[in-house]
Amino acid sequence: MPQTPQGTATSAAREILTRLHDVMAARTNAQAKLNQVVQIIGEAMHSEVCSIYLLRDGVLELYATRGLRQESVHVTKLALGEGLVGKIAEQVETLNLDEATSHPDFAYKPETGEELYHSFAGVPIVRREQAVGVLAVQHEASRRYAGIEIEALQTVAMVLAELIAGAGLIDDAASRSASRDQGAVRLTGLKLVEGMGRGHVVFHQPRIHIEHTVAEDTEAERHRVYAAFRQMREQIERMTSQAEFGVAGEHQDVLNTYKMFAYDEGWGRRINEAIDSGLTAEAAIERVQQRTRMRMREISDPLLADRMHDLEDLSNRLLRIVSGQLGTAAQLGLRQDSILIARNLGPAELLEYDKRRLKGVVLEEGSLTAHVTIVARAMGVPVVGRVRSIRRMVAEGDFLLLDGNQASVFVRPTPLMEDAFDAKLVVTQKRRAEFAAMRDLPPCSKDAKRITLMVNAGLRDDVAALDVTGADGIGLFRTEFQFLVSATLPRRETQQRLYRDVLESAGDRPVIFRTVDIGGDKALPYMKGGDDEDREENPAMGWRAIRLALDRDALMKAQARALIEAAAGRTLNVMFPMVSEPWEFDQAQALFEAQRAWVAGRNRAVPHAIRYGTMLEVPALAEMLDVLLPKLDFLSIGTNDLTQFLFAADRAHPKLAERYDWLSPAILRFLARVAKQTIAAGVQIGGCGEMGGRTLEAMALIGLGIERLSITPAAIGPVKAMIRSLDVAALRAEMPAWLASGTHDMRGVLSGWAAEQGVNIA
Known part of the structure; x- marks a missing residue:
């Protein structure tokens, strides 16, 4: 089969299946059938070795081989995950190696005599989505197997699954639900x-x-x-x-x-x-x-x-x-x-x-x-x-x-x-009713401090949350959702229609549009970069958001025009994500202004004002605020990304998800410096992300001077209830001492104070 065109390869694969069909129909025992199978495959693939391992009692057992020593049959056994064969079965994946011994999972079994062979290819034998065995071939020469050979092996493995099931060789102990019991x-x-x-x-x-x-x-x-x-x-x-x-x-x-x-x-x-x-x-x-x-x-x-x-x-x-x-x-x-x-x-x-x-x-x-x-x-x-x-x-x-x-x-x-x-459902329904009753009440603290509560959104239908929750507006509209659900790059007209619908539905309530945050871990199949961009080691810190948009400025120009035309006669609020240095903001703003001039130059209506802001997610930007703030209308702190960058901890990693705390003094001190500098410059500052949607964390942000929060619609009710029970001045009087103490348990300190003050922490 090697070095043959696709048609010849298909014919050869068909010949193997035809011969296997005859083997399956023969009145011989299972062992004899498997012995014939390895001969047929080995001959067809000109392979010195062809072996079949079956999962028996949770262990992969060599059941038949052509090329390895026959005395190793039923003797050589590998645990799931052990050796190349064990890895294939455990991961249900294919391996194709020109030098098997160089693979980190290689496990030498001396009784097989396989030290003569260099190349190795193996495919899982799959039944009911579980690996029940492995089909492997080996060559003395060092070479990778051609794609058509691997395809043939995978096809044959599928037929083998039927053969071994019919022969009663499927390991029922492995396939039945051993972990299931009748208890709760x-x-x-x-x-x-x-x-x-x-x-x-x-x-x-x-x-x-x-x-x-x-x-x-x-x-x-x-x-x-x-x-x-x-x-x-x-x-x-x-x-x-x-x-x-x-x-x-x-x-x-x-x-x-x-x-x-x-x-x-x-x-x-x-x-x-x-x-x-x-x-x-x-x-x-x-x-x-x-x-x-x-x-x-x-x-x-x-x-x-x-x-x-x-x-x-x-x-x-x-x-x-x-x-x-x-x-x-x-x-x-x-x-x-x-x-x-x-x-x-x-x-x-x-x-x-x-x-x-x-x-x-x-x-x-x-x-x-x-x-x-x-x-x-x-x-x-x-x-x-x-x-x-x-x-x-x-x-x-x-x-x-x-x-x-x-x-x-x-x-x-x-x-x-x-x-x-049932009790939780009743409480949830009761609290939902209480929050619904608060919909038209302002988020004002006990000492009359008005906090702006906005919602995060990304879909056209999310705008309905404004009326349901009584929120002040949309503090973060994630424009990338439209890109993520489309099969091709959304046309400018399609983008414009969405943005106009959102603005009209919001009425006189502000909407802050964040330009597309795609790339990295939100890569789009219709936007392929070079080889190095196809797979990133750290996608959250990779070629994404403003970095990608400035490199692919045609994408950003189309979005800028769509936003400018959709907001004709209104105020347009634009926010740039993942800005690391002021020059990135400058370039993005210049691109928008060029598009506004282009639209206006053709006697089309434009927004009566464009307010520009940025997300602070990259810690480096905090060191350049003195340069950046004079250019900004508002600043939003993206607590999700900022926290993982500050702690060098991937928030999606299960072992690290609970490792850092939003109420750590390190986070709060950083936010306090940013808030103080931003407020002193007369620039509006807000918080976006999950941190602001939790009542205790939201209370801490307000204590740092942040008076605009953009959170999930479901969090509006609980956070509003917290604000209406809070004395902001009293909290802010305590915060400097707490931050200076460097206490390890800031969460405990804040919780204790909230309980003493009767703050409604959900």
Whole structure:
């Protein structure tokens, strides 16, 4: 197979599958079949070694080999994660090495005689999304295997999964849910959409078992796939045209992107190539889907990974159609209040569910920027993601409590758990009613200090939070959301329409638009940089935000014009993110002013004023405030990024998430210096981010002199209640001494003072 064109490689792969089909049909025992399999693969790939390892009792056992010493069969064993074979099975990933011994996970097994061989390629044998074995080849010469050879190995591994399952060699102990019991358990994950719900477990997708993998008639299989594609596209068109929550909003852009994937020719071509190699229609779809899953494991870019999830969602739909197994939980219908369980969901699949009975969603994967999260928010369905073990821990029909506010899932809850959940629900509803009653009351302290409370937003529909919460305006409109949910770079006209809608909906309340913060960990697949930019070691500190925008000034010019034209006759508030030095602000402001002059020069209406501000997220900027402040109308402190940069601690890292504290003296002293200098210069200062949305932390910020907070809509009520119970002057009188003391427990000091003063800390 080496050094052959694609067509020849496909024919060779088909020949292997045909010969394997004969082996599978033969009336010989499992060992004899596997012995034949390694001979067939080794000969076809001109490989000195071909070996099959199977997972038995939690250990990978050498079951058959061509090339290694026969006496090592059933003797050589590797734990999951041990050696190259163990790594492949543990990570469910492919390895392709020209020099195996140089790999850090290489483990030498002397009984095999493998010291003669240099090159190594191995693929997992996967069944029901779990590795049940490994197929490996080795060559004496040092060389990397060609892509077509790896493709052939992966295809053969898929057929092997069927063979070993039919022979009863699947390790049931490894595949059954050993971790599941019938007792109550609390699982935690990532908060994606807030809310609380209760219901019985429904698995989104009953697993489709592929009965046959090797095709008898490839043309017939191809026609089956074509018919399934037509039916799937009709379903997608029907669903996207019948979405109930209106035509406006980012969720509609999401559905359009999803529909684009359904018509992707590259996807269909890959399935066709798999059929050409000798697979049935079902096996070909599954083969391409396995490849997608493996790629997803290698993708650190969350936005690109989300798009891969959409493709997997469509693969599941296509597989159900072609196999005739159409019964998703949505199509079968929900019979009672339900909590949906899935590894991941596409947006269109969520839309199929009866919203009256769907009380929540729990995902093993998922992210804040995933398309399904955006659609779920629009539907009002609470979602908890990243609950890794949920599908092993629950059974169909189990009763669940879902607390989206705390990202918790209670499985088979005890009566005490239910009582606590109900009590919290009552309290939540009561507090929500209290906060709603405060909507029209100003956030004024006991000593008549007026604090400005604004909301963070990023979607068109988020503007409704202004009326619901009584907020003073939008202190941070994240313009990048429109870029993240689009399949291509949004046109200037599309951007302008969104910005105008937001301004009109806000009325006379101010909106601060932050220019796009993309790049780094929010990379867009349609904006590829050079090789060095494709994968960054520290994306949060990488080529992103103002750095990217100034390098790609066409993007920023288009956004500037869209904002200027949308704000015609109004005041436009623009904020630049990730500014490190004053010259970056100067360049960005000059670009906006050039666009204002361009629009005005064509006798078009422009904003009657543009107010310019910047985010302070990079600590270096604090050392240049004397130069920058005279140029600013306002300054916003981005507490999320600033904190991780000050502590050199990735806030997304699970081991570091609790390592630093927003109420650390180091943070508060830094903020106090910035606030003092900014206020003295007569520049408005505000706080953006999660810090200001927590009542005790918000109290500390106010104590430092910060009187404008931009927070999540859900935090407006609790923070307003805190402000109305606070004596600001008394707090500010105490802050200097607390900061000077350098106490390790500033949180305790602030909490104690708040309790003594009767401050309402939620």
